[in-house]
Amino acid sequence: MHLRGRLVFEPPPRASEPSSPAGAGAAPLLDSGPVAGLDALLRDWDGEELVVRFDPPSGAFMLVAVHSTALGPAMGGTRMKPYPRLEDAIADALLLARAMSLKQAVARLPFGGGKAVLAVPELPERGSSSWRGLFRRYGDLVEALGGTYVTAADMNTGSAELDVVAERTDHVLGRSPGRGGAGDPGPATAVGVFHAIRAACERAFGAADVAGRRALVQGVGSVGRRLVELLHEAGAEVLVADVDPDRTAAVGALAKPVAAEEVVGTPCDVFAPCATGGVLAEDTIGRLACRVVAGAANNQLATPEDARRLQEAGIVYAPDFVANAGGVIHLAGREVLGWDEAEVHARLAGIERTLAEVFAIADRERITTAEAAERLALERIAAAR
Ligand SMILES: NC(=O)c1ccc[n+]([C@@H]2O[C@H](COP(=O)([O-])OP(=O)(O)OC[C@H]3O[C@@H](n4cnc5c(N)ncnc54)[C@H](O)[C@@H]3O)[C@@H](O)[C@H]2O)c1
Incomplete structure (x- = not known):
């Protein structure tokens, strides 16, 4: 069944995942009021589903927009950046996921289109424990989607981040060549x-x-x-x-x-x-x-x-x-x-x-x-x- 603009709130990460010192008690990233225009954003979008998970240790919202799986699993990169408002992050994810569907179809690849956004309060330091924790928990989210979404790199993410994601899921493309991936595209x-x-x-x-x-x-x-x-x-x-x-x-x-x-x-x-x-x-x-x-x-x-x-x-x-x-x-x-x-x-x-x-x-x-x-x-x- 083609689900139009389905919004799925995911449970918080596993209790066993240690909170990062940097993320613990982090200030809320985005103003905590209602998400302006969310209903219109989803109604006007012709995609399949948007999965939203809040990540308490980092204060980040993890968004996975699956635009289309008609041609295959929804594949697209993970963008990490601070956004002024949650609706800006959602709008970005929805628009980018749609463009991925078009890209895969025109390129005749057996994939659909999707995109993920990690809307973080601030960019974590690459290699730090908070950075590693964020990408492991994000890997858990990708794994929970069971292959509907296959992730890759985008703004502020690359092979190093995907190597960490790959500790938790196989639904990832673009790991470093040393870890068996195709590296930087x-x-x-x-x-x-x-x-x-x-x-x-x-x-x-x-x-x-x-x-x-x-x-x-x-x-x-x-x-x-x-x-x-x-x-x-x-x-x-x-x-x-x-x-x-x-x-x-x-x-x-x-x-x-x-x-x-x-x-x-x-x-x-x-x-x-x-x-x-x-x-x-x-x-x-x-x-x-x-x-x-x-x-x-x-x-x-x-x-x-x-x-x-x-x-x-x-x-x-x-x-x-x-x-x-x-x-x-x-x-x-x-x-x-x-x-x-x-x-x-x-x-x-x-x-x-x-x-x-x-x-x-x-x-x-x-x-x-x-x-x-x-x-x-x-x-x-x-x-x-
Ligand atoms: N890397 C890929 O395989 C890939 C695939 C498809 C689309 N894209 C898109 O192509 C673009 C470039 O990708 P990338 O991987 O080279 O990114 P990158 O982050 O490696 O490089 C972007 C460069 O643009 C510069 N920049 C940012 N704002 C600028 C501005 N206003 N004027 C001039 N320079 C500015 C940055 O300093 C940086 O050097 C991005 O929009 C990305 O989403 C990349």
């Missing part, structure tokens, strides 16, 4: 984004080759750093911007730095958002000086209408959940589907063909590229049901 995501850029350049300029093109990469973290290398190797002129000057400096001679606040408005052929979501908004789109937007960041459009604004501005937009599927292709391929490195690379290159298909649908149906990609994904999910 960032470099594979970068390869996929590179192919998305090629597809978008083909549409914008009539040639996929990026040699001689000017590409601006916003955010040079796990994905952006590798993307810079790939673009440089392919002969592009690369610009980079990061709020962390050490990260910008680390790319060295491969790219020219641009001030983080000057990204919008800097002339370039290709803009690759690889930092945060919401960068494509009414006030920024009018100032973009590029012909192509293709990057790794999730939820790049501030609102669905922004896809239309990009189209009207003559900018080719590679929908984020198509362009950034390389990470899940790598994780699923290496850890579940038995693909070797060559097969994974062939699938990453396939993002170029998938985007060509998306662009063809957009032209045929006279809709935006974002609408076309969503239609492709939703049709596959509906067919599986």
Whole structure:
């Protein structure tokens, strides 16, 4: 049965789990009033269930949003961050889980979409006992879901956290290679984004080759750093911007730095958002000086209408959940589907063909590229049901 917006409150963690000194007596993370708009958030969401567990030792809310299991277990990363209000954390989990369903479906992976959020009062110190305790108890929660949800990394979580989660559950992808996992998916995501850029350049300029093109990469973290290398190797002129000057400096001679606040408005052929979501908004789109937007960041459009604004501005937009599927292709391929490195690379290159298909649908149906990609994904999910 497809359950729409089911809200499940989980029991608190096992009494045997020791409370961390840092978490004991922690101030409540979020204001303790009623969660504003929760009924509307869930009613408007087309997903299956949201599981909520409060974790007294840390003061964190653990949220697991299972958007769809039609194509397989709901797979998606765990985001850890402090949120001003619980409803912001819930809204994030619901939106991100839906995008994961679309991503898995478009990438033709045998997984559905889900996402988890650990809404913490403050980020725990990696390696500390409170950090370890939090991720063990979170592993218990994932285990309690019996495989409905398979977790991976996201903001502020990586292989180190997943190694701890894996002490309590097998429903985890992206442990460190030393623990039998496929490790950081960032470099594979970068390869996929590179192919998305090629597809978008083909549409914008009539040639996929990026040699001689000017590409601006916003955010040079796990994905952006590798993307810079790939673009440089392919002969592009690369610009980079990061709020962390050490990260910008680390790319060295491969790219020219641009001030983080000057990204919008800097002339370039290709803009690759690889930092945060919401960068494509009414006030920024009018100032973009590029012909192509293709990057790794999730939820790049501030609102669905922004896809239309990009189209009207003559900018080719590679929908984020198509362009950034390389990470899940790598994780699923290496850890579940038995693909070797060559097969994974062939699938990453396939993002170029998938985007060509998306662009063809957009032209045929006279809709935006974002609408076309969503239609492709939703049709596959509906067919599986
Ligand atoms: N890692 C993956 O495999 C993967 C897969 C799919 C989507 N994504 C998304 O892609 C984006 C990048 O992922 P990542 O793993 O490289 O993250 P990361 O945390 O390793 O790197 C992000 C970088 O962006 C910088 N940054 C943050 N805000 C910025 C701003 N306003 N302007 C410029 N720089 C800013 C940070 O300093 C950091 O260097 C994220 O939005 C992530 O959700 C990542």
